[in-house]
Amino acid sequence: MRLDDRYVPYLQMAGLYHLARLNDRWFRLDEPLVSAFVERWRPETHTFHMSFGECTITLQDVAYQLGLPVDGRYVSGFLTDFHVYIDGGRPAWQWFHELLGVLPLANQIQKFAVNCTWFQETFGECPEGADEETVRRFARAYIMMLLGTQLFADKSGNRIHIRWLPFVARLEEMGSYNWGSAALAWLYRCMCRVANRHVVKLAGPLQLLQSWIFWRFPGFRPAGYDAFSWPLASRWSGYNPGISEKGPRVQMARLKIDLLQARDHTRRPPGCPSGGLGASAYDVMVVCDLPDIFCGG
Numbered sequence: 471m472r473l474d475d476r477y478v479p480y481l482q483m484a485g486l487y488h489l490a491r492l493n494d495r496w497f498r499l500d501e502p503l504v505s506a507f508v509e510r511w512r513p514e515t516h517t518f519h520m521s522f523g524e525c526t527i528t529l530q531d532v533a534y535q536l537g538l539p540v541d542g543r544y545v546s547g548f549l550t551d552f553h554v555y556i557d558g559g560r561p562a563w564q565w566f567h568e569l570l571g572v573l574p575l576a577n578q579i580q581k582f583a584v585n586c587t588w589f590q591e592t593f594g595e596c597p598e599g600a601d602e603e604t605v606r607r608f609a610r611a612y613i614m615m616l617l618g619t620q621l622f623a624d625k626s627g628n629r630i631h632i633r634w635l636p637f638v639a640r641l642e643e644m645g646s647y648n649w650g651s652a653a654l655a656w657l658y659r660c661m662c663r664v665a666n667r668h669v670v671k672l673a674g675p676l677q678l679l680q681s682w683i684f685w686r687f688p689g690f691r692p693a694g695y696d697a698f699s700w701p702l703a704s705r706w707s708g709y710n711p712g713i714s715e716k717g718p719r720v721q722m723a724r725l726k727i728d729l730l731q732a733r734d735h736t737r738r739p740p741g742c743p744s745g746g747l748g749a750s751a752y753d754v755m756v757v758c759d760l761p762d763i764f765c766g767g
Contacts, residue, residue, distance in 0.1 A: 471493075471589070471593065471594055472594065472595065473491070473494045474595075474596050476596060476605045477596075477605070477612050480609040480641050483644065485538065485644065485647070485649055487537075488538070489536055489537065489621070490612075492677075492703055497706040498711060499676055499680060502719035503719075504683070505716075506720055507723075507727065509724070511665055521729075522730060528654075529651060531678075532678065534701065535678055535685070535703045536653070539648060539650055540651055543648060544648055545647050545649065545651075562632060563632075566635060569607065571607045572592060582633070583629035583632070584630050585629055586615070587628070589615050593608050593611035606641065610638040614630055615630060618634065620677070621675050623674065623675070653678065656674050657674040659674070660674030678703070681705075684706060687730065689726065
């Protein structure tokens with residue numbers, strides 16, 4: 471969905487403006503590379519096991535790569551109980567209609583998730599001369615799409631859960647939430663799930679993982695992407711790994727990972743300050759036993 475300038479004030483107050491900018495010029499996922507790294511993930515420690523030791527994605531990485539806030543109120547919600555969620559006496563779908571002004575057809579809904587195509591067709595272009603309430607509705611839809619596809623995607627890859635209604639209902643309060651920690655926890659959870667040999671599809675904010683790989687392991691960086699920009703993940707804008715056979719590329723990535731040494735791993739992103747976040751947050755690992763939060767697909 472195109473980023474309309476009229477959404478910007480709402481995205482800024484929600485703390486998601488930098489993520490929205492990335493959404494406008496995102497890069498493609500190098501699936502063989504990501505798959506080879508995920509093979510090194512260990513759920514017991516929430517780290518990648520390498521020949522030279524262990525490493526992991528931290529809150530500092532999330533803040534630098536995606537420009538998300540990493541402090542504030544926690545993002546939570548039990549999807550198993552979502553069907554009984556009522557705000558002010560209004561059932562969830564009635565609330566959806568009040569906030570977005572329209573309801574999807576039954577064939578566009580699966581339980582409490584709506585097809586992405588419906589969001590794109592319904593809210594793809596905000597009408598010229600729209601009043602402020604209409605702009606707010608389109609901004610809410612854009613934010614739900616942003617969260618449901620860029621940060622908290624499930625394995626379906628084509629549905630948006632309406633779990634985000636409590637947040638977009640109060641746009642002015644969204645900036646007080648810790649979106650960075652929630653995104654990192656969701657990525658951890660998705661990688662832990664795919665470590666199970668019966669799970670064959672990886673979900674979550676995989677562009678965060680890929681950008682982390684490029685920054686932390688320079689040997690895997692694509693050539694020709696040398697310009698620095700903020701957030702750091704925007705450096706890879708337009709990157710396309712190609713469509714060559716995945717099998718041989720996975721094997722090559724595995725071999726390169728096996729040969730990695732400590733000197734091949736960059737401990738800090740370029741431009742990281744010597745104090746504050748840069749000095750302390752890198753050594754903080756988010757290692758936790760995640761409850762059944764946002765576990766829907």
